[in-house]
Amino acid sequence: MAVRDIAQKSKEASRALAAASYIQKKDALTKMAQSLIENQGKIIEANRKDMENAEANGVSGALLDRLRLTPERIADMSDAILKVRELPDPVGEFISMTERPNGLKIGQKRVPMGVVAIIYEARPNVTADAAALCIKTGNAVILRGGKEAINSNIAIVDALRDAISGILPGDAIALIKDTSRESARELMELHGLIDVLIPRGGAGLIKSVVENAKVPVIETGVGNCHIYIDEFADLDMALKILINAKTQRPGVCNAAESLLVHKNIASEFLPMAEKALCEKGVKILGCERTRAIIKADEATDDDFAREFLDLIISVKVVDSLDGAISHIAKYSTGHSEAIVTENYTNAQKFLDTVDSAAVYVNASTRFTDGGEFGFGAEIGISTQKLHARGPMGLLALTTTKYVIYGSGQIR
Numbered sequence: 001m002a003v004r005d006i007a008q009k010s011k012e013a014s015r016a017l018a019a020a021s022y023i024q025k026k027d028a029l030t031k032m033a034q035s036l037i038e039n040q041g042k043i044i045e046a047n048r049k050d051m052e053n054a055e056a057n058g059v060s061g062a063l064l065d066r067l068r069l070t071p072e073r074i075a076d077m078s079d080a081i082l083k084v085r086e087l088p089d090p091v092g093e094f095i096s097m098t099e100r101p102n103g104l105k106i107g108q109k110r111v112p113m114g115v116v117a118i119i120y121e122a123r124p125n126v127t128a129d130a131a132a133l134c135i136k137t138g139n140a141v142i143l144r145g146g147k148e149a150i151n152s153n154i155a156i157v158d159a160l161r162d163a164i165s166g167i168l169p170g171d172a173i174a175l176i177k178d179t180s181r182e183s184a185r186e187l188m189e190l191h192g193l194i195d196v197l198i199p200r201g202g203a204g205l206i207k208s209v210v211e212n213a214k215v216p217v218i219e220t221g222v223g224n225c226h227i228y229i230d231e232f233a234d235l236d237m238a239l240k241i242l243i244n245a246k247t248q249r250p251g252v253c254n255a256a257e258s259l260l261v262h263k264n265i266a267s268e269f270l271p272m273a274e275k276a277l278c279e280k281g282v283k284i285l286g287c288e289r290t291r292a293i294i295k296a297d298e299a300t301d302d303d304f305a306r307e308f309l310d311l312i313i314s315v316k317v318v319d320s321l322d323g324a325i326s327h328i329a330k331y332s333t334g335h336s337e338a339i340v341t342e343n344y345t346n347a348q349k350f351l352d353t354v355d356s357a358a359v360y361v362n363a364s365t366r367f368t369d370g371g372e373f374g375f376g377a378e379i380g381i382s383t384q385k386l387h388a389r390g391p392m393g394l395l396a397l398t399t400t401k402y403v404i405y406g407s408g409q410i411r
Helices: 003-018 022-038 040-056 061-067 071-086 124-136 147-164 181-188 203-212 235-247 263-279 321-331 344-353
Strands: 094-099 105-112 115-120 140-144 173-175 196-200 225-229 256-262 283-286 312-318 336-340 358-361 398-405
Touching: 003 105, 003 115, 003 140, 003 173, 003 181, 022 040, 022 071, 022 124, 022 147, 040 061, 040 071, 040 147, 061 147, 071 124, 115 124, 115 181, 115 203, 124 140, 124 147, 124 173, 140 181, 147 173, 181 203, 196 203, 225 235, 225 321, 235 256, 235 263, 235 336, 256 263, 256 321, 263 283, 263 312, 312 321, 321 344, 336 344, 344 358
Parallel strands: 115 140, 115 196, 140 173, 225 256, 225 336, 256 312, 283 312, 336 358
Antiparallel strands: 094 105, 105 398
8 A cells, every 4th residue: 555545544544443431442552452462473474474575684693682572572562552541641731721801711722633644664672562552642653664573563563453442443554565765755844644653763863764754754863972980989880870771772772882981990990891791792982992991993073973773882081071972962862861970969950961862870761762761662762852852752642722712702
Protein backbone atom coordinates (compact mmCIF):
# COMPACT_ATOMS: atom_id res chain seq x y z
CA MET A 1 0.00 0.00 0.00
CA ALA A 2 1.27 3.50 -0.83
CA VAL A 3 2.55 5.64 2.04
CA ARG A 4 -0.11 8.30 1.46
CA ASP A 5 -2.86 5.68 1.52
CA ILE A 6 -1.56 4.30 4.80
CA ALA A 7 -1.46 7.80 6.27
CA GLN A 8 -4.99 8.54 5.09
CA LYS A 9 -6.30 5.40 6.80
CA SER A 10 -4.35 6.32 9.95
CA LYS A 11 -5.90 9.79 9.92
CA GLU A 12 -9.38 8.29 9.75
CA ALA A 13 -8.53 5.86 12.53
CA SER A 14 -7.18 8.68 14.70
CA ARG A 15 -10.58 10.37 14.81
CA ALA A 16 -12.26 7.25 16.19
CA LEU A 17 -9.33 6.53 18.49
CA ALA A 18 -9.48 10.01 20.02
CA ALA A 19 -12.97 9.19 21.28
CA ALA A 20 -12.04 5.74 22.63
CA SER A 21 -12.85 5.17 26.29
CA TYR A 22 -10.37 4.37 29.03
CA ILE A 23 -11.76 0.82 29.19
CA GLN A 24 -11.39 0.29 25.44
CA LYS A 25 -7.78 1.42 25.49
CA LYS A 26 -7.03 -0.68 28.56
CA ASP A 27 -8.55 -3.79 26.98
CA ALA A 28 -6.59 -3.20 23.78
CA LEU A 29 -3.30 -2.84 25.67
CA THR A 30 -4.01 -6.02 27.65
CA LYS A 31 -4.55 -7.98 24.47
CA MET A 32 -1.49 -6.41 22.83
CA ALA A 33 0.72 -7.60 25.69
CA GLN A 34 -0.80 -11.08 25.55
CA SER A 35 -0.45 -11.27 21.78
CA LEU A 36 3.30 -10.69 21.90
CA ILE A 37 3.69 -13.71 24.18
CA GLU A 38 1.29 -15.85 22.16
CA ASN A 39 3.13 -15.01 18.93
CA GLN A 40 6.61 -15.26 20.44
CA GLY A 41 7.63 -18.13 18.17
CA LYS A 42 6.70 -16.25 14.97
CA ILE A 43 8.43 -13.10 16.19
CA ILE A 44 11.66 -14.88 17.12
CA GLU A 45 11.71 -16.76 13.81
CA ALA A 46 11.27 -13.46 11.94
CA ASN A 47 14.01 -11.90 14.06
CA ARG A 48 16.32 -14.82 13.26
CA LYS A 49 16.08 -13.89 9.58
CA ASP A 50 16.90 -10.27 10.38
CA MET A 51 19.89 -11.33 12.50
CA GLU A 52 21.24 -13.56 9.73
CA ASN A 53 20.90 -10.76 7.18
CA ALA A 54 22.54 -8.24 9.52
CA GLU A 55 25.47 -10.53 10.28
CA ALA A 56 25.94 -11.19 6.56
CA ASN A 57 26.03 -7.44 5.96
CA GLY A 58 28.71 -6.88 8.62
CA VAL A 59 26.57 -5.05 11.20
CA SER A 60 28.60 -4.35 14.37
CA GLY A 61 28.18 -6.37 17.55
CA ALA A 62 26.66 -3.48 19.49
CA LEU A 63 24.04 -2.88 16.80
CA LEU A 64 23.32 -6.60 16.54
CA ASP A 65 22.52 -6.52 20.23
CA ARG A 66 19.93 -3.81 19.62
CA LEU A 67 18.36 -5.91 16.89
CA ARG A 68 18.31 -9.25 18.72
CA LEU A 69 15.05 -10.54 20.25
CA THR A 70 14.91 -13.34 22.82
CA PRO A 71 12.03 -14.78 24.87
CA GLU A 72 13.23 -12.59 27.75
CA ARG A 73 13.22 -9.45 25.64
CA ILE A 74 9.77 -10.20 24.25
CA ALA A 75 8.56 -10.72 27.82
CA ASP A 76 10.06 -7.32 28.67
CA MET A 77 8.22 -5.76 25.72
CA SER A 78 4.98 -7.32 26.93
CA ASP A 79 5.60 -6.13 30.49
CA ALA A 80 6.27 -2.61 29.21
CA ILE A 81 2.86 -2.55 27.53
CA LEU A 82 1.22 -3.64 30.78
CA LYS A 83 3.07 -0.92 32.68
CA VAL A 84 1.83 1.65 30.18
CA ARG A 85 -1.69 0.25 30.60
CA GLU A 86 -1.60 0.92 34.36
CA LEU A 87 -0.35 4.50 34.11
CA PRO A 88 -2.83 7.37 34.54
CA ASP A 89 -4.44 8.31 31.23
CA PRO A 90 -3.54 11.94 30.47
CA VAL A 91 -6.20 12.35 27.77
CA GLY A 92 -9.08 14.48 29.00
CA GLU A 93 -7.15 15.92 31.94
CA PHE A 94 -7.87 19.59 32.62
CA ILE A 95 -4.62 21.45 33.22
CA SER A 96 -6.38 24.64 34.24
CA MET A 97 -9.83 26.18 34.56
CA THR A 98 -10.45 29.87 35.14
CA GLU A 99 -13.56 32.06 35.16
CA ARG A 100 -13.45 35.44 33.47
CA PRO A 101 -15.29 38.51 34.81
CA ASN A 102 -17.90 38.04 32.07
CA GLY A 103 -18.69 34.55 33.34
CA LEU A 104 -16.86 32.57 30.64
CA LYS A 105 -15.17 29.47 32.03
CA ILE A 106 -11.96 28.77 30.09
CA GLY A 107 -10.20 25.45 30.53
CA GLN A 108 -7.11 23.86 29.02
CA LYS A 109 -7.50 20.15 28.33
CA ARG A 110 -5.08 17.40 27.21
CA VAL A 111 -5.97 15.77 23.90
CA PRO A 112 -4.24 13.35 21.51
CA MET A 113 -1.84 14.62 18.87
CA GLY A 114 -3.67 12.68 16.14
CA VAL A 115 -1.30 10.73 13.88
CA VAL A 116 2.20 10.10 15.21
CA ALA A 117 4.76 8.81 12.71
CA ILE A 118 8.08 7.30 13.76
CA ILE A 119 11.11 6.65 11.56
CA TYR A 120 13.57 4.42 13.36
CA GLU A 121 16.36 1.93 12.79
CA ALA A 122 17.20 -1.56 14.05
CA ARG A 123 15.24 -1.49 17.30
CA PRO A 124 12.24 -3.85 17.09
CA ASN A 125 11.29 -3.13 20.72
CA VAL A 126 10.50 0.43 19.59
CA THR A 127 7.67 -1.02 17.49
CA ALA A 128 5.84 -2.35 20.53
CA ASP A 129 6.72 0.58 22.83
CA ALA A 130 5.56 3.20 20.35
CA ALA A 131 2.33 1.37 19.58
CA ALA A 132 1.49 1.02 23.28
CA LEU A 133 2.18 4.67 24.10
CA CYS A 134 0.16 5.88 21.13
CA ILE A 135 -2.83 3.64 21.86
CA LYS A 136 -2.82 4.78 25.50
CA THR A 137 -2.87 8.43 24.42
CA GLY A 138 -5.48 7.98 21.69
CA ASN A 139 -3.08 8.52 18.80
CA ALA A 140 -2.82 6.50 15.61
CA VAL A 141 0.77 5.48 14.93
CA ILE A 142 2.62 4.94 11.65
CA LEU A 143 5.79 2.90 12.10
CA ARG A 144 8.57 3.04 9.56
CA GLY A 145 11.47 0.90 10.79
CA GLY A 146 14.77 0.16 9.10
CA LYS A 147 15.47 -2.64 6.67
CA GLU A 148 17.56 -4.50 9.27
CA ALA A 149 14.48 -5.23 11.41
CA ILE A 150 11.76 -5.45 8.76
CA ASN A 151 10.82 -9.11 9.35
CA SER A 152 10.70 -8.60 13.11
CA ASN A 153 8.61 -5.45 12.74
CA ILE A 154 6.10 -7.15 10.43
CA ALA A 155 5.65 -10.01 12.90
CA ILE A 156 5.25 -7.65 15.86
CA VAL A 157 2.77 -5.36 14.10
CA ASP A 158 0.73 -8.32 12.86
CA ALA A 159 0.45 -9.51 16.47
CA LEU A 160 -0.52 -6.05 17.73
CA ARG A 161 -3.09 -5.35 15.01
CA ASP A 162 -4.73 -8.74 15.59
CA ALA A 163 -4.88 -7.92 19.31
CA ILE A 164 -6.82 -4.65 18.93
CA SER A 165 -9.22 -6.02 16.30
CA GLY A 166 -12.80 -5.55 17.43
CA ILE A 167 -11.80 -3.07 20.15
CA LEU A 168 -10.16 -0.20 18.26
CA PRO A 169 -9.69 0.59 14.56
CA GLY A 170 -7.09 -1.76 13.09
CA ASP A 171 -5.45 1.13 11.25
CA ALA A 172 -4.61 2.72 14.59
CA ILE A 173 -1.33 0.77 14.24
CA ALA A 174 0.26 0.86 10.79
CA LEU A 175 3.61 -0.29 9.43
CA ILE A 176 5.27 0.94 6.27
CA LYS A 177 6.92 -2.16 4.86
CA ASP A 178 8.81 -0.26 2.17
CA THR A 179 12.18 0.56 3.81
CA SER A 180 13.53 2.62 0.91
CA ARG A 181 14.58 6.23 1.32
CA GLU A 182 11.68 7.18 -0.92
CA SER A 183 9.13 5.90 1.61
CA ALA A 184 10.80 7.87 4.39
CA ARG A 185 10.89 11.01 2.27
CA GLU A 186 7.22 10.65 1.34
CA LEU A 187 6.29 10.24 4.99
CA MET A 188 8.18 13.44 5.84
CA GLU A 189 6.12 15.39 3.29
CA LEU A 190 2.60 14.38 4.34
CA HIS A 191 1.55 17.74 5.70
CA GLY A 192 -2.06 17.56 6.86
CA LEU A 193 -1.96 13.81 7.47
CA ILE A 194 0.96 13.48 9.90
CA ASP A 195 0.61 15.56 13.07
CA VAL A 196 4.09 14.88 14.44
CA LEU A 197 7.09 12.93 13.15
CA ILE A 198 9.67 11.46 15.52
CA PRO A 199 13.00 10.23 14.11
CA ARG A 200 14.70 7.71 16.36
CA GLY A 201 18.15 6.53 15.35
CA GLY A 202 21.62 7.72 14.43
CA ALA A 203 22.82 11.20 13.62
CA GLY A 204 22.38 10.73 9.86
CA LEU A 205 18.73 9.73 10.14
CA ILE A 206 17.86 12.53 12.53
CA LYS A 207 19.68 15.15 10.44
CA SER A 208 17.87 14.00 7.30
CA VAL A 209 14.45 14.22 8.95
CA VAL A 210 15.06 17.60 10.59
CA GLU A 211 16.33 19.12 7.33
CA ASN A 212 13.75 17.63 4.94
CA ALA A 213 10.48 17.17 6.82
CA LYS A 214 7.47 19.30 5.94
CA VAL A 215 5.58 18.10 9.02
CA PRO A 216 6.28 18.97 12.68
CA VAL A 217 9.30 17.06 14.04
CA ILE A 218 10.50 16.23 17.54
CA GLU A 219 14.28 15.84 17.36
CA THR A 220 15.58 12.90 19.36
CA GLY A 221 18.31 10.75 20.49
CA VAL A 222 21.90 11.32 19.33
CA GLY A 223 23.85 10.73 22.54
CA ASN A 224 27.41 11.98 22.96
CA CYS A 225 27.08 11.49 26.72
CA HIS A 226 29.80 12.52 29.20
CA ILE A 227 30.97 11.27 32.59
CA TYR A 228 32.99 13.84 34.54
CA ILE A 229 35.09 12.58 37.45
CA ASP A 230 35.51 15.54 39.80
CA GLU A 231 38.53 16.02 42.06
CA PHE A 232 36.22 15.30 45.02
CA ALA A 233 34.87 12.03 43.60
CA ASP A 234 34.71 8.68 45.38
CA LEU A 235 36.92 6.88 42.88
CA ASP A 236 35.50 3.42 43.51
CA MET A 237 32.00 4.78 42.86
CA ALA A 238 33.28 6.65 39.84
CA LEU A 239 34.76 3.49 38.34
CA LYS A 240 31.52 1.54 38.76
CA ILE A 241 29.49 4.33 37.17
CA LEU A 242 31.92 4.66 34.26
CA ILE A 243 32.01 0.94 33.48
CA ASN A 244 28.23 0.66 33.65
CA ALA A 245 27.64 3.75 31.52
CA LYS A 246 30.14 2.68 28.85
CA THR A 247 29.92 -1.10 28.68
CA GLN A 248 26.52 -2.36 29.86
CA ARG A 249 25.01 -1.70 26.41
CA PRO A 250 27.44 0.35 24.32
CA GLY A 251 25.14 0.52 21.28
CA VAL A 252 22.44 2.66 22.89
CA CYS A 253 22.10 6.45 22.95
CA ASN A 254 22.43 6.82 26.74
CA ALA A 255 25.78 5.00 26.89
CA ALA A 256 28.75 7.18 27.85
CA GLU A 257 31.00 8.15 24.95
CA SER A 258 33.36 10.61 26.68
CA LEU A 259 35.22 10.56 29.99
CA LEU A 260 36.46 13.79 31.58
CA VAL A 261 38.82 13.58 34.56
CA HIS A 262 40.00 16.39 36.85
CA LYS A 263 43.78 16.85 36.68
CA ASN A 264 44.21 16.47 40.46
CA ILE A 265 43.01 12.84 40.46
CA ALA A 266 43.93 11.83 36.90
CA SER A 267 47.14 10.03 37.86
CA GLU A 268 45.23 7.89 40.35
CA PHE A 269 41.95 7.34 38.51
CA LEU A 270 43.05 6.88 34.91
CA PRO A 271 45.10 3.69 35.55
CA MET A 272 42.07 2.26 37.37
CA ALA A 273 39.85 3.20 34.45
CA GLU A 274 42.30 1.85 31.88
CA LYS A 275 42.45 -1.56 33.54
CA ALA A 276 38.68 -1.88 33.95
CA LEU A 277 37.86 -0.59 30.46
CA CYS A 278 40.43 -2.80 28.76
CA GLU A 279 39.05 -5.85 30.58
CA LYS A 280 35.71 -5.04 28.91
CA GLY A 281 37.34 -4.65 25.49
CA VAL A 282 37.02 -0.86 25.32
CA LYS A 283 39.37 1.08 23.03
CA ILE A 284 40.59 4.32 24.64
CA LEU A 285 41.22 7.51 22.67
CA GLY A 286 42.94 10.11 24.83
CA CYS A 287 44.18 13.68 24.89
CA GLU A 288 47.90 14.39 25.31
CA ARG A 289 47.70 14.51 29.10
CA THR A 290 45.74 11.26 29.17
CA ARG A 291 48.35 9.55 26.99
CA ALA A 292 51.08 10.70 29.37
CA ILE A 293 49.44 8.59 32.12
CA ILE A 294 47.95 5.55 30.33
CA LYS A 295 48.16 3.77 26.99
CA ALA A 296 45.69 5.26 24.54
CA ASP A 297 45.44 6.25 20.91
CA GLU A 298 45.32 9.94 20.12
CA ALA A 299 41.84 11.50 20.36
CA THR A 300 41.01 14.01 17.63
CA ASP A 301 38.54 16.84 17.82
CA ASP A 302 36.13 14.70 15.79
CA ASP A 303 36.50 11.88 18.33
CA PHE A 304 35.36 14.14 21.16
CA ALA A 305 32.26 14.99 19.12
CA ARG A 306 31.44 11.42 18.09
CA GLU A 307 28.68 9.07 19.23
CA PHE A 308 30.60 5.80 18.89
CA LEU A 309 27.79 3.33 19.74
CA ASP A 310 30.60 0.86 20.28
CA LEU A 311 33.29 -0.16 22.78
CA ILE A 312 35.27 3.04 22.23
CA ILE A 313 35.61 6.03 24.54
CA SER A 314 37.30 9.43 24.30
CA VAL A 315 39.13 10.66 27.40
CA LYS A 316 40.27 14.16 28.37
CA VAL A 317 42.01 15.53 31.45
CA VAL A 318 40.54 18.91 32.44
CA ASP A 319 41.88 21.59 34.74
CA SER A 320 38.66 22.31 36.61
CA LEU A 321 34.91 21.85 36.88
CA ASP A 322 34.53 24.86 34.60
CA GLY A 323 36.81 23.14 32.09
CA ALA A 324 34.58 20.06 32.13
CA ILE A 325 31.44 22.17 31.70
CA SER A 326 33.01 24.06 28.78
CA HIS A 327 34.04 20.80 27.09
CA ILE A 328 30.51 19.42 27.45
CA ALA A 329 29.02 22.65 26.11
CA LYS A 330 31.23 22.38 23.02
CA TYR A 331 30.80 18.70 22.19
CA SER A 332 27.57 17.49 23.83
CA THR A 333 24.48 16.58 21.82
CA GLY A 334 22.26 17.64 24.72
CA HIS A 335 21.34 14.11 25.78
CA SER A 336 22.76 12.99 29.16
CA GLU A 337 25.74 14.06 31.28
CA ALA A 338 26.95 12.97 34.73
CA ILE A 339 29.26 14.29 37.42
CA VAL A 340 30.75 12.05 40.08
CA THR A 341 31.58 14.12 43.16
CA GLU A 342 31.16 14.34 46.91
CA ASN A 343 31.20 18.15 46.75
CA TYR A 344 27.70 19.60 47.02
CA THR A 345 28.61 22.97 45.51
CA ASN A 346 30.24 21.36 42.47
CA ALA A 347 27.29 19.02 42.02
CA GLN A 348 24.81 21.89 42.06
CA LYS A 349 26.88 23.98 39.67
CA PHE A 350 27.04 21.06 37.24
CA LEU A 351 23.26 20.57 37.47
CA ASP A 352 22.57 24.27 36.98
CA THR A 353 24.97 24.98 34.11
CA VAL A 354 25.08 21.84 31.97
CA ASP A 355 22.39 22.26 29.32
CA SER A 356 21.27 18.71 28.48
CA ALA A 357 17.98 16.85 28.70
CA ALA A 358 19.17 14.73 31.66
CA VAL A 359 21.92 15.73 34.09
CA TYR A 360 23.10 13.31 36.80
CA VAL A 361 24.99 13.45 40.06
CA ASN A 362 26.65 10.17 41.09
CA ALA A 363 24.66 7.91 38.76
CA SER A 364 25.05 6.27 35.37
CA THR A 365 23.71 7.94 32.23
CA ARG A 366 22.14 4.57 31.36
CA PHE A 367 19.08 5.57 33.40
CA THR A 368 17.90 8.04 30.74
CA ASP A 369 15.09 5.79 29.63
CA GLY A 370 11.31 5.93 29.75
CA GLY A 371 11.02 2.68 31.68
CA GLU A 372 13.63 3.73 34.25
CA PHE A 373 11.92 7.12 34.64
CA GLY A 374 8.61 5.42 35.41
CA PHE A 375 6.95 6.07 32.05
CA GLY A 376 6.43 2.37 31.28
CA ALA A 377 8.13 2.86 27.91
CA GLU A 378 9.32 5.71 25.75
CA ILE A 379 8.75 6.83 22.20
CA GLY A 380 12.15 8.50 22.06
CA ILE A 381 14.45 10.82 23.97
CA SER A 382 14.06 14.42 22.92
CA THR A 383 17.20 16.54 22.82
CA GLN A 384 15.36 19.69 21.79
CA LYS A 385 13.59 22.21 24.05
CA LEU A 386 10.17 22.72 22.48
CA HIS A 387 7.16 20.74 23.76
CA ALA A 388 9.12 17.75 25.06
CA ARG A 389 12.61 17.16 26.44
CA GLY A 390 14.25 13.97 27.68
CA PRO A 391 12.51 10.56 27.65
CA MET A 392 9.08 11.00 26.07
CA GLY A 393 6.22 9.13 27.64
CA LEU A 394 2.47 9.69 27.64
CA LEU A 395 2.40 13.43 28.31
CA ALA A 396 4.76 14.12 25.40
CA LEU A 397 2.25 12.47 23.04
CA THR A 398 -0.55 14.84 23.96
CA THR A 399 -1.25 18.43 23.07
CA THR A 400 -3.82 20.78 24.57
CA LYS A 401 -6.88 22.63 23.46
CA TYR A 402 -8.94 25.28 25.17
CA VAL A 403 -12.55 24.53 25.97
CA ILE A 404 -14.82 27.41 26.85
CA TYR A 405 -18.15 27.21 28.69
CA GLY A 406 -20.50 30.13 28.27
CA SER A 407 -24.04 31.16 29.11
CA GLY A 408 -24.85 33.41 26.18
CA GLN A 409 -21.90 35.80 26.34
CA ILE A 410 -21.19 37.92 23.25
CA ARG A 411 -18.35 40.33 22.57
